[in-house]
Amino acid sequence: KRVAILISGGGSNMVTLVDSMTGDHPARPCLVLSNNAEAGGLAKARARGIPTAVVDHRPYKGDRPAFENALAAAIAPHGADIICLAGFMRVLTAGFVTPWQGQMLNIHPSLLPKYRGLNTHARAIEAGDNEAGCTVHEVTAELDDGPILGQARVPIHEGDSPEQLAARVLKQEHALYPAVLKRFAAGDRTPITLG
Ligand code: GRF
Numbered sequence: 001k002r003v004a005i006l007i008s009g010g011g012s013n014m015v016t017l018v019d020s021m022t023g024d025h026p027a028r029p030c031l032v033l034s035n036n037a038e039a040g041g042l043a044k045a046r047a048r049g050i051p052t053a054v055v056d057h058r059p060y061k062g063d064r065p066a067f068e069n070a071l072a073a074a075i076a077p078h079g080a081d082i083i084c085l086a087g088f089m090r091v092l093t094a095g096f097v098t099p100w101q102g103q104m105l106n107i108h109p110s111l112l113p114k115y116r117g118l119n120t121h122a123r124a125i126e127a128g129d130n131e132a133g134c135t136v137h138e139v140t141a142e143l144d145d146g147p148i149l150g151q152a153r154v155p156i157h158e159g160d161s162p163e164q165l166a167a168r169v170l171k172q173e174h175a176l177y178p179a180v181l182k183r184f185a186a187g188d189r190t191p192i193t194l195g
Contacts, residue, residue, distance in 0.1 A: 001185040002030035004080035006071075006088040011041020012170065013086035013107055013177055018048055020178035027185035031078040033071070035090050051078060057090055068096035082185065085139060086177070094141035104139040105184065107177050109169050111135060111151055116144035121162040121169065132156050132165055133195065134173045136180040150180040152194035 003021065005014045011032070018029045032045035033053040045052050053074045060067035067090075075083070085092075085106040097104065110120035112135040124132045133153040140146040152172035156165060176194055183190065 001027040001081045002079050003027050003082045003084055003181070003185070004031040004033060004075050004078060005029060005045075005084045005086050007032060007034045007039055007041040007086050008036050008089040009039055009041065009087050011039065011044055011087060013173055014041050014084075015044050015048075016174040016178055017084055017086060017181060018045070018050060020182065025182055025185070027082065027181065030080055031075060033074055035088070041087075064091075064093055065095050068093065071096060072099075082181075083139075084177070084181065091143060092139070092141075097139055097141045101140060102138060105136055105149065105177075105181065106139045106144070106146075107173055108135050108137065108144050109166065109173065110144075111153065112137060112144060112148060119162075121165040125156060125160055125162060125165060130156055132169055134169050134176055136177055147189070148191055149184060149189060150176050150192045150194070152176040154195060 005017060007014050014032055021028050029050050031051050034042055035055055035057045037054045042052050055070045055074050057067050083100055083104040111133045115123050131153050133151055135148055136150040137148045138146040154168045154172055172195060
């Protein structure tokens with residue numbers, strides 16, 4: 001299977017996914033694409049010899065379908081079977097998602113269905129939760145929705161800052177996403193739970 005990974009920033013999840021696709025793993029990375037030309041992850045992808053692309057969303061301001069058509073056009077030449085969103089910070093509408101439905105994954109830094117959207121760690125702390133975590137799910141046109149393929153749980157400690165919790169969750173993201181992708185690429189969609 002050929003995997004295109006979409007990023008917007010540092011790409012730490014992308015790096016762990018790329019570095020996991022070796023040996024008998026049923027998938028290989030075919031493209032790393034960012035909506036942000038300054039994304040630190042692009043240099044990491046290039047250092048690993050992976051084709052990269054940039055589709056800046058700003059010229060398409062106010063015309064989401066045009067941005068999504070440009071995304072699709074940038075991905076098409078690489079023959080991707082699977083798309084992994086990894087720190088990709090643009091909302092994708094049904095126009096892009098529907099053709100990929102069932103073959104597109106995302107990692108979200110909360111225990112969905114709790115805390116869809118942004119600022120998940122601050123919200124969990126604010127709510128007084130005693131645990132947090134991350135979720136890998138199939139992408140649908142509903143934001144941070146779709147069938148859950150894996151979750152990893154971490155404790156929230158007394159006095160945790162959002163940054164401290166984010167760092168603890170990110171470690172689990174780096175364990176969860178590669179584990180889910182390996183199964184998913186082999187056709188196994190049985191949900192897994194870590195921690
Ligand atoms: C992480 O907080 C992750 O939860 C979310 O995007 C952020 C950056 O991820 N998906 P990355 O380091 O760019 O993979």
